Amino acid sequence: MRIRAGFNLTYECPQPIPMLLVLEIHPSRRVDLLTEQVIGFDRPLEARGYIDAFGNACTRIEAPAGRTIISTNFEIYDTGKSDVIVPDAVQHDIKELPDDVLRFLLGSRYCDTDRLGDFAWANFGDTTPGWGRVQAICNFVHDHIAFSYQAADPMRTAYGALTDRTGVCRDFAHLAISLCRCMNIPARYCTGYLGDIGVPPAQDPMDFSAWFQAYLSGHWFVFDARHNRPRIGRILMATGCDATDVAISTSFGASRLAGFEVVTEEVQAVNCKSLWEVRCITIDQ
Missing domain, CATH: 3.10.620.30 (C8orf32 fold)
Incomplete structure (x- = not known):
């Protein structure tokens, strides 16, 4: 199964604000990526990634004053299998x-x-x-x-x-x-x-x-x-003790989430075929 996912997040800041982002997929899923996942910004800014104590991929930025759009778009392979059920799994002392x-x-x-x-x-x-x-x-x-x-x-x-x-x-x-x-x-x-x-x-x-x-x-x-x-x-994307550890953004100052769009959908094989057929027609012409 091929899944397309991504987001567009818009933040408004009255002044430059340091921010911590947890918006990348979990490192354990990177092997399944079919296209590169890159966290993009519509304005020039410095971004630095690191792995936190829980093993999550995080990003540090300083959001400039005004409106900043943070986005990504990628495709990933998935087995198509549902969550595992193991009724005899035991509780540990x-x-x-x-x-x-x-x-x-x-x-x-x-x-x-x-x-x-x-x-x-x-x-x-x-x-x-x-x-x-x-x-x-x-x-x-x-x-x-x-x-x-x-x-x-x-x-x-x-x-x-x-x-x-x-x-x-x-x-x-x-x-x-x-x-x-x-x-x-x-x-x-x-x-x-x-x-x-x-x-x-x-x-x-x-x-x-x-x-x-x-x-x-x-x-x-x-x-x-x-x-x-x-x-x-x-x-x-991330694991932690609770939502505090995996917040999509943590702002060290005033900021407002002004726009929020998330996409997660299966890429149907028929759509891929249609795109291939269109490409062939275009080349032939």
Whole structure:
């Protein structure tokens, strides 16, 4: 499967502002690129890339005063297979966890586990440890929260998602991650592209998506409490403890997101053939 993805983001800054961007695909997916992914700017500015502590590809810039458009457009290969389901994946004892996984048991900015521990054990303590327990958490979060772009709140934590019972994909992820951590299951936040591939198209404009991974049987497995079903064509951008670590942009000063467009779609083979036929006709003429 061939997927076309990209974005156009417009920022307005009253003065030059240092910014941190997390807009590249995850280094683990670079091998699948069919075209180069380059983060472009409509104005001259210096950009420097680096890999952060979570293994994400990040970019540092100083956005000039005024309006700046940041964009990219690329195509990537995908197997076309849906998210893996492993019902017999087991939950590890904490003493068995690798050192670098332990951080994903701790509370974080949006995953306020200290407020959810009693609730988690009261509701999921009798579930089967491992895959079954994570799936039970996903089922609960999926049924408990009503998705609504109008209800988006950048200050809402996992506890807030539990009490408000509304939110966007990041709220589903934060609540599910927090409940997993309360049950001693390492869980980390994921952000990336998820197009309407293999499912009926959504009515809402395309956006970046949030899901999470749980550490079971020595592997990180994908779970998605918002959709709560295996999906096709995820393109991972970044992972972290919560949305703080993978924000598409962090501004160290005043800035405003004035334009936002994301594209994620399958490139149909018939379209490729049509383009080839047009090219042949043009050459013949």
